Every structure is written in C-alpha cells, then in structure tokens.
Amino acid sequence: MMPFQPGLVHTPLTPFRAGVGRIDFDLYGRMLEFHLRHGAQALAVPMHAGESVSLTDDERRALIKLAVESAGKRAPVIAHVSDSGTGIAAALARAAQEAGAAAIVTTTPYYWTPPPSMVLQHFVEIGSAVDIPFFVLNAPEDMAGSKISADLALKLMEKRPNFAGVVDSSLDWQFMIELMTDAARVRPNFALLAGGELLVSAAAIGARGLFSPLAVIAPTLMRRLFDLCAAQKLFEARILQEDAAALRQIVKPGGVAALKAAARVMGRDCGIPRSPLLPLDAAAEKTLTAAIGQLTALADEPRGW
C-alpha cells in the first residue's frame, strides 16, 4: 500500500435550499471551488460538519461523485462512509471507490456502542470492501464516548494493509503517543491527522495532516497554521493556534448551525442546517456575529465565495 498523507483536508459544509431542504448542488460546486482555491490539499465529504448523518445514502453518493468530478486532478477526495450498519458503510465505501475517491474514512458505528472486538470487525469489513486507503476517525465527543484504543488500531494494522491512518478528534495525548509508538514499529508510514484545528500538540506527536471544518470560515489562518506545523515550526505556530482555538470556541457550542452562521458572516451563505438540527436563534446569531467580528486574526480572510 502506497503511503497516503492527505495534508490539509477541508471538510465542506452541505448547503440546503431554503424551504424544500434539498441539497443545493450548484452552490455545493461553488463551495468546492472555494475550498480548492483557498488551500485545500484534499477534500473530505461529507463529514459530520457536512451533516453526513442527515443525508440519504443517495445524497451521500451524489456528493462524493460531485466532489471527485469537481476536484479532478487538483486534489484527492476522501469519502466519509460512517454508518450504523457495517454492510451499509461497506457498500458506500465500494461506491466511493468506484466514483474515484482516493480514500475513505469511517468512525465507530452510530448508536450501538459495541465492544472493541465488534468495532474491530466493523472496521475490517469496511476496509476489506475497498482497495484504496482507509482512515479511522476517533471522535469520542461526537460518538457518545465511543472511542478507539491504540491496541485496536494495532490489531487493525495487522489485519488490513490499507488501514492508512487515524483522524483524531479525541485530543488525547496518551492515545496519540501510544498509537504512534505502535505504528512506528509495524507501519512506519502510518498517518496521524488532527480531526480539528488543535494541531500543534498533535503535530509535535507526529501528525502530518488536519481535517479542518473551520476552513470555510478562515482558510488563510488554517493554511498558515498547517504550514508552520508541517515545517515543525511549533513555537512559531502557537499564536496562530491560539487564534484558531478562539474561533473554535466561538463556533463549538452551536455546532453545524454555528459553522453555517459563521460562514454567512464571512459572506459565504450556505443556508441553515437540515432537520433535526435547528438554526441558531436570533440572539445566538447576533452574539456569534459580534464575536467573529472581534477576531482580528480574520482580517486576511477572503469574503464571499
């Protein structure tokens, strides 16, 4: 298996048309162009920030296909195939490969919170459905505490040659260090990617990639932060890391609704989230708009698409 280090990965939002709530594919195409022109080295679609869980299987396939076509040779596309059922996720993984995705990413099964042996089998079956590299997303906060251990990752390395890396949202230093200690032994080109914009500590431990949902708001900041970390200029990266953390804290309480509201502040309106998520209420949107306006770190960011 060839090593695949995706670098700075943007995770686009999914725009829905007002009223009917169907995906606005025209706007999605424009959004992808925006990401490709503003520093994305790869695209991951549709992640949780892209409301993957609220999309039908057909919609997910359509977004993956559109992303592959739009990106062309400019950037690889990583298809997010997480699902509750192993067979459903594996089928989506196969479809993604057929559509031309460069890799897939999956997290633990939704809702079931199975024991480690079942999680391992889930990943093995999804990974076996494709020949392209696959990544595992470790996101305990998103997944009701369900997380993967370094031991599970090690077993998966042994079983699946195309298991290429972990996208970590746990932010757990012990897990990341243990993972990379094991990987150095059995799979030296194994990739650790930060699953959000807290990159400096992960980069110190050995992360060479970043999945960035905030890139739709601040692509310039994320690119600068990523480049410094990639060059291992970690002390120099601290100020940008603090700026990114400040932005993250503004958006975090409102989740996807806040991401979309913040994108709107930057002149990149992509509507409101799909049910069951609610848009921010007027007061929350006002607070968020004011907080974003006070971030001097966003002065260099593009406005509009």
Added chain:
Amino acid sequence: MQNKFRGVMQSPVTPLKDDFSLDLPTFERLLDFHVRAGAPAISWPHHKGESLNLTIPERKLFAEAAVKVVNGRVPVTIHVSALAVEDTMALARHAQDIGADGILAITPYFWTPTLEGIEAYFVRLCTSIDLPVLSYNSPSYLNGVEITGDLMAHLIETLPNFVGVKEASFNSEKFLEISRAALALRPNFAMLTGVEFLLPSVPLGGVGSYSAAGSICPNLCTELFDSCTSGEWARARELQFKMTRLWHLFKDQYPSSLKGGMVIMGRPVGPTRAPLPTATPERQAYIRAQLEDLGVIASEPHGW
C-alpha cells in the same frame, strides 16, 4: 521575571519500612538523590507519594524534612490537597511556617464542586497564605471537575500569589484553553503538565511538568525537557515515546510498580500502603525486563 517552577520537577515517593511506618533516613537519601540528579524543584507528597494514605502529622513531619534536606538548593513545594479542606488549610499554613517555596493544590476531592465552589476554594486558600500557589487540574481522575480557562483567568486577576497550574488532563483543548487565557494575563504563569507530557505541552507555552518516573530515569527527564525547549522535535518525539512507555509500565498499580522499579535501580524504598498493593517479585521481574528493553538500566544511575 521567569517563574521558578519549571523543568521536570521531582515529586519523591514516600519510603516506608516493612511495617509500613515512615522511613525518614531513606526519604532524606531520596531527596538528596533527586537534587543531585538534576531536579529543578522538589514537590511532596503527590498522589505518587501516597499523600492520601498519610496522616496529617506524617505529612507535616516529612514536609519539614524535605525543606531541611533540600536546604534551598532548589525550590520545595508542598502538595496540600487533602480530603478535608480544613486539613488543606492547615497544611498550607504549615508549609509557609516551615519555609517552603510554594504549595500545590488540586480541585477538592469527592464533592464534584461547581465552578463557583472551586473559585471559593482557591480564593480561601490563596488569601490564607503569602506563598505562591500552584493549582492542579485533573478532570479525568476527579469526575470531570476542572478549572476552565475563564475561571483560571478570573483567579489570576484576583489572586497575586496564584502562579501556575499542573494541568493534567493530557488533552490539547483543555491545556490550550487554560494556557491562552492564563499567559495573556500573566506571561510568567507556570503552565505545567503531569507525567512528563512535555512534547505536546511545551509548544503551547508549557514550561515543565511534574515527573512520574524521575526516580527511575532522571537523565531521560532532563534530556526530554532540553530537547523540547530547544525545539528538537524529532529527538523529543523519540524521548517522549520512550517516556510514555515507562508511564504505561508504571501507571498500572501506580505507585506500587514505581517502587518495584526503584528496587531494580538500586534505590529500594519499601512497600506501598493499602489499599494499594506492593509490587510482587514477579512484577519486579517483569519491570526489570522492560527497563532493560528500554535501555534504562544502562543509561540511568544505579544506587543512591
């Protein structure tokens, strides 16, 4: 002014005789060993020093010994966390009376206090003494109780002797939320971590840690700190990964396994008080094999 609490600071274990009573001569020897082996500061008794299994008079007795033996060669802080806050207050006053250089205090045990409760606790503690106070944040051990960035900022603004934190969440976001709030207000605020997790914390403004394995591998502690502060990240990664393997070796039945490892390094410090077990000969043999595999026995001092 640079904060005096920095580097990999050593928190000695508590040597016990076979009958589980305090072993003062060995404690004195251990303190001296740590100072000679390069500890930039001493702090006692951490959980690793079985703080919660010692009586308050025992804690006072050894605190006095620590200040006396170290004798100003490096700063000495006293860990004053106790189940009863009244005991904490008494230990803090005692630390000041005996000439310690500071105290360390965790968020209150057991009661899962609110942020207001944590604030009131640190205000009471810090205003009761003149010594520098280091706080201790350990949400994973204390049922999620933690000092947030906002609370940390408020305490810094309110309390002139609130000088640092041992931030032991080992989580990028929790560390960063505190460091960016604290360092903006007090640039020499001591952002410390636990268990020598220096590689992920130093680039975010961390200036040191307390040490888990320093009684086994003082040289590794110094090398890891130096490689992080000089930004030699590839070297730092190698050393941090080695240090973390040691942490995994010792965190099982901590600090019993650590005391077992000290036997192998020629620095026996006796058993561990119940409910913690004492490392069996089989466990010691396993630790010896691991220390050999890691090259620790060859690269670290043997004996006192």
